[in-house]
Amino acid sequence: MNTRQLILGATVLLASGTLSLRAAEPAELRKKALEVVAPIPERMPGAEKDTPAQIALGKRLFFEKKLSQNGTQSCNSCHAVDKGRGGVDNQPTSPGAFGKRGGRNSPTVLNAGFHTAQFWDGRAEDLAAQAKGPILNPIEMAMPDQNEVLARLGADKRYVRDFAKAFPGEAKPVTYDNLAKAIAAFERTLITRDRFDDFLKGQDVALTELERKGLHEFLSVGCTTCHNGPLVGGNGFRKIGILEPYSNATDKGRIEVTKDEADEFVFKVPSLRNIALTGPYFHDGKHAELASAVREMAQLQLGQKLSDDQVKVIVAFLNAMSDKGRKAPKTASSGAAGAGQP
Ligand code: HEC
Ligand code: HEC
Numbered sequence: 640m641n642t643r644q645l646i647l648g649a650t651v652l653l654a655s656g657t658l659s660l661r662a663a664e665p666a667e668l669r670k671k672a673l674e675v676v677a678p679i680p681e682r683m684p685g686a687e688k689d690t691p692a693q694i695a696l697g698k699r700l701f702f703e704k705k706l707s708q709n710g711t712q713s714c715n716s717c718h719a720v721d722k723g724r725g726g727v728d729n730q731p732t733s734p735g736a737f738g739k740r741g742g743r744n745s746p747t748v749l750n751a752g753f754h755t756a757q758f759w760d761g762r763a764e765d766l767a768a769q770a771k772g773p774i775l776n777p778i779e780m781a782m783p784d785q786n787e788v789l790a791r792l793g794a795d796k797r798y799v800r801d802f803a804k805a806f807p808g809e810a811k812p813v814t815y816d817n818l819a820k821a822i823a824a825f826e827r828t829l830i831t832r833d834r835f836d837d838f839l840k841g842q843d844v845a846l847t848e849l850e851r852k853g854l855h856e857f858l859s860v861g862c863t864t865c866h867n868g869p870l871v872g873g874n875g876f877r878k879i880g881i882l883e884p885y886s887n888a889t890d891k892g893r894i895e896v897t898k899d900e901a902d903e904f905v906f907k908v909p910s911l912r913n914i915a916l917t918g919p920y921f922h923d924g925k926h927a928e929l930a931s932a933v934r935e936m937a938q939l940q941l942g943q944k945l946s947d948d949q950v951k952v953i954v955a956f957l958n959a960m961s962d963k964g965r966k967a968p969k970t971a972s973s974g975a976a977g978a979g980q981p
Contacts, residue, residue, distance in 0.1 A: 857957075
């Protein structure tokens, strides 16, 4: 936090004494919040076994365009984590190596290793299982098979050396499993830190008055029945369109994974950490604005029509959950420019 924010926060705190909105009183609000959410843990599950050599290799692989058939795409093309980006491409759906788009929006890789499962429908159990998919997916990186991937890496002396360092003692370290393990090790370092956590840990001025009002609304309206835990989501599956159906019924969600009828239109409850950085919103990327996503959620999931003021403060609060070192691109199209697309 810089001096300006501190002064701003302190001024707001003084001013808040005169306000009637008691629930925005920091200590009380913090207590209420901590019943349903928590600061992001220091480490991701499994990270204790990751070595610096594995993380370094995984990072290089994450940015490696050789992992796509025509050399145009890396993981970072759709999940940009460099230059202060939010782990996404900020497009509704992502063009793959040959320009074809899948039906789903790219979720952020930031904090993803904390989720109970990966993908909108949870079909991969963890980061390593997930990482094996996109490289061979014909509309993503479109490599023909694992052997072709390993042949390309095996022809690169630096990769041969780095795999050997990352997986010491293995006779043939350049394997598809090890590639996935290394990428997962790198992804486990992608933990974000935001002002909401500073507030939860006791720093009253970390949130402005407006943001505290937003937190209060977020808690009272009922968003935390689903978006809860340290990631404010990412820990369960729920239907989209509980009280009113969602407008786009093309994607049936988790039913494709479980074949259980109860899972029709069920998706992973997304984490709302960094949500201001990761638009457009929902599994189909149909909502460009965070305000419109919030309004839609209240209506579909809680049967509530929020006032403009409620939406405004909730959006202000959601903005306080952005990683301190990152920011959203100015417009979705300027965001796409850095995504390394052909
Ligand atoms: C062409 C764009 C594209 C590329 C390239 C790509 N991804 Fe993705 N990624 C997506 C999309 C779209 C989804 C969501 C798909 C779904 O849920 O069915 C996704 C989902 C994920 C998730 C799950 C996150 C969550 O919240 O569930 C992770 C982690 C991830 N990708 C990592 C990677 C890694 C690692 C690579 C490189 C090996 C990669 N992606 C390459 C588009 C891409
Ligand atoms: C009954 C559970 C439930 C409730 C209550 C709920 N949500 Fe959601 N939320 C979800 C699910 C599930 C999704 C994913 C929907 C999809 O894309 O198919 C989601 C998606 C979102 C998204 C888009 C996330 C992204 O990455 O695109 C935002 C923003 C959001 N919710 C905010 C809220 C807010 C604010 C409230 C309270 C007004 C709220 N939600 C209430 C379950 C819920």
